[in-house]
Amino acid sequence: MAKVIIEPLGSHHDRAAFDCGQPRVTNFIRLTAKKQVAESLAVVRVAVAEGTPKVLGYHSLSAHSLLVDDLPAELMPKSRPYPGLGAFYLGFLGVDLSMQGKGIGCLLLRDAMGQTMRAGEYGGIAFLVLDAIDEAAVPFYLQFGFTALPSQPLRLVLPASVIRQAVAQAGNP
Ligand SMILES: CC(C)(COP(=O)(O)OP(=O)(O)OC[C@H]1O[C@@H](n2cnc3c(N)ncnc32)[C@H](O)[C@@H]1OP(=O)(O)O)[C@@H](O)C(=O)NCCC(=O)NCCS
Numbered sequence: 001m002a003k004v005i006i007e008p009l010g011s012h013h014d015r016a017a018f019d020c021g022q023p024r025v026t027n028f029i030r031l032t033a034k035k036q037v038a039e040s041l042a043v044v045r046v047a048v049a050e051g052t053p054k055v056l057g058y059h060s061l062s063a064h065s066l067l068v069d070d071l072p073a074e075l076m077p078k079s080r081p082y083p084g085l086g087a088f089y090l091g092f093l094g095v096d097l098s099m100q101g102k103g104i105g106c107l108l109l110r111d112a113m114g115q116t117m118r119a120g121e122y123g124g125i126a127f128l129v130l131d132a133i134d135e136a137a138v139p140f141y142l143q144f145g146f147t148a149l150p151s152q153p154l155r156l157v158l159p160a161s162v163i164r165q166a167v168a169q170a171g172n173p
Helices: 023-038 104-119 135-142 160-170
Strands: 004-008 043-049 057-066 085-095 127-131 147-149 152-159
Touching (some): 004 104, 023 085, 043 104, 085 104, 135 152
Parallel strands (some): 085 127
Antiparallel strands (some): 043 057, 057 085
16 A cells, blocks of 8 residues: 555545544544635644545644643643643544554644644644543543543643654654
8 A cells, every 4th residue: 555644635635435433523524624624723634545535534633722720730831821821622533444553543643743843833832632532532642641631531631842752753843
């Protein structure tokens, strides 16, 4: 199979057959993603085999703001941010059932980290944030260094310092 690459969602991409086993995540790329991109609500990037249109996986990112008081003490910034804590929100991440377990989810998450780090060069981005779809999805994120918020166990945050380290280790900013 050709090399898997990640690129911005375009009109040539084939999303109709995508199914990751989670209806909300499947329906977003099939039905909603293009509209959200057109309205500047999200940036969606897709994994494809280079030179082919079939969507093998995708992620969706939006700008976000975190409440400082939600953070556990160890992640609290030393100075008080104004007006809030800048963050990027990973709205969706999914890999087609036929391609799960081949490293594409990891590739997509690392791509989302890279996007978050680059955005942080233009404005303060302290965290990558997401709401896991269910408890079964949480361990996937914990292995990358995400921390669950004590008040909302499905809400996971990844500090910019961890993102920078991961991107530097991957050698692919
Ligand atoms: C979760 C998901 C994105 C993972 O994608 P994937 O391509 O299968 O994952 P990868 O092959 O990149 O796996 C990377 C690592 O994560 C591990 N992993 C995958 N899914 C996991 C899970 N649910 N829990 C714990 N670890 C998991 C793999 O074993 C692998 O570990 P290894 O490197 O030690 O072998 C995919 O299973 C999916 O789309 N699920 C349905 C939609 C969903 O739940 N999305 C998340 C919404 S919050």
